[in-house]
Amino acid sequence: MRKSILMLVIMVIFSANIFAQNDPMTNFFKKYAGNELFTKVTISSKMFSMFTHFEPNDPNEKEMMKALSKLKSIRILSADSIPNGKKYFSEAMSSIKGTKFEELMSVVDGTTDMQFMVQETGGKISELLMLVGGSNKFYMLSLHGDIDLKQISKLSENMKISGLEHLNKVGGNGKKKE
Amino acid sequence: MDYKAIESLLEMYHLGETSLEEEAYLIDQFEHSEVQEKYPQEAAIFRYFAIKRAEALEADVFEKMALNDVIVPADLKVPDRFSFRTISRIAAVVFLLMLSGLFVYHLAVQKPIQAEVYNDSIEEPEKAYEEAKQAMLMISTLMNAGLEETQKIASFHEAEEKIKQPKL
Numbered sequence: 001m002r003k004s005i006l007m008l009v010i011m012v013i014f015s016a017n018i019f020a021q022n023d024p025m026t027n028f029f030k031k032y033a034g035n036e037l038f039t040k041v042t043i044s045s046k047m048f049s050m051f052t053h054f055e056p057n058d059p060n061e062k063e064m065m066k067a068l069s070k071l072k073s074i075r076i077l078s079a080d081s082i083p084n085g086k087k088y089f090s091e092a093m094s095s096i097k098g099t100k101f102e103e104l105m106s107v108v109d110g111t112t113d114m115q116f117m118v119q120e121t122g123g124k125i126s127e128l129l130m131l132v133g134g135s136n137k138f139y140m141l142s143l144h145g146d147i148d149l150k151q152i153s154k155l156s157e158n159m160k161i162s163g164l165e166h167l168n169k170v171g172g173n174g175k176k177k178e
Numbered sequence: 179m180d181y182k183a184i185e186s187l188l189e190m191y192h193l194g195e196t197s198l199e200e201e202a203y204l205i206d207q208f209e210h211s212e213v214q215e216k217y218p219q220e221a222a223i224f225r226y227f228a229i230k231r232a233e234a235l236e237a238d239v240f241e242k243m244a245l246n247d248v249i250v251p252a253d254l255k256v257p258d259r260f261s262f263r264t265i266s267r268i269a270a271v272v273f274l275l276m277l278s279g280l281f282v283y284h285l286a287v288q289k290p291i292q293a294e295v296y297n298d299s300i301e302e303p304e305k306a307y308e309e310a311k312q313a314m315l316m317i318s319t320l321m322n323a324g325l326e327e328t329q330k331i332a333s334f335h336e337a338e339e340k341i342k343q344p345k346l
Contacts, residue, residue: 051306107327
């Protein structure tokens with residue numbers, strides 16, 4: 001009798017661990033991955049391992065490579081011309097509620113909502129999720145692996161970026177919400 | 179004494195054609211000493227049968243008497259077919275079956291979908307590197323923009339607090 005109870009407990013723990021893998025953001029990603037309005041990009045750990053063959057000379061590229069080498073996966077879901085980007089932003093936010101994600105930063109202005117969420121495992125950041133929702137755009141970026149926020153923050157300071165015009169708005173008129 | 183009938187039944191008995199009732203009749207007849215004397219060969223057999231029949235009757239009577247003496251307590255609970263133990267065993271089996279079903283469903287249906295989600299959408303490493311780089315830069319830039327905003331608000335609050343403080 002004791003043996004069977006022990007077996008049952010082990011099976012429940014084992015199965016809970018397996019079923020827990022189906023996180024809400026995976027479901028969200030799955031839901032819109034097939035939608036023509038969205039662009040889907042997924043990069044797996046296998047692909048990251050192939051990056052090690054690149055040998056950049058530029059120190060900034062080296063820094064980028066160092067940051068990427070710690071990652072296990074990147075998932076991007078983006079749309080630049082959708083009718084109501086904020087609707088998708090709200091949907092993504094509500095699907096995260098009650099999960100292990102913790103808010104890192106939230107910026108809200110009249111046209112764009114932005115949210116940074118992190119998930120910690122053993123004192124280290126194992127997942128970084130960024131959600132951006134505007135009147136006609138939506139971005140979801142998810143990084144998996146060993147994430148160093150300071151290192152990520154340095155990347156843009158070192159490199160010049162183009163094509164991110166909406167950032168000026170966020171930087172100029174945004175209101176910080178804790 | 180109907181010796182003709184006894185003789186005829188004995189013949190049938192030797193041929194193995196007698197019924198149980200007829201054999202019982204013969205056993206009864208061999209209780210009499212005249213019959214025993216007339217048929218001494220068969221007498222031993224039928225007396226043996228008579229003794230065995232009496233023993234069987236005694237055992238039957240004893241069993242009935244013993245059963246009558248057994249006192250059944252009024253509050254005695256007869257084990258139920260659907261006791262808690264039985265139900266819990268059935269529930270455990272059902273639970274295990276359901277769990278196994280879910281496990282199989284997860285492996286057969288959910289896992290392939292998840293695998294698809296984590297599959298690379300770009301096959302060339304150079305292009306994948308560019309995409310990864312752009313994603314990292316986008317996160318970095320937006321994060322820095324947010325931090326800048328936080329610093330601005332923090333400085334504003336600091337200045338506000340200084341103004342509110344009374345001059346000593």
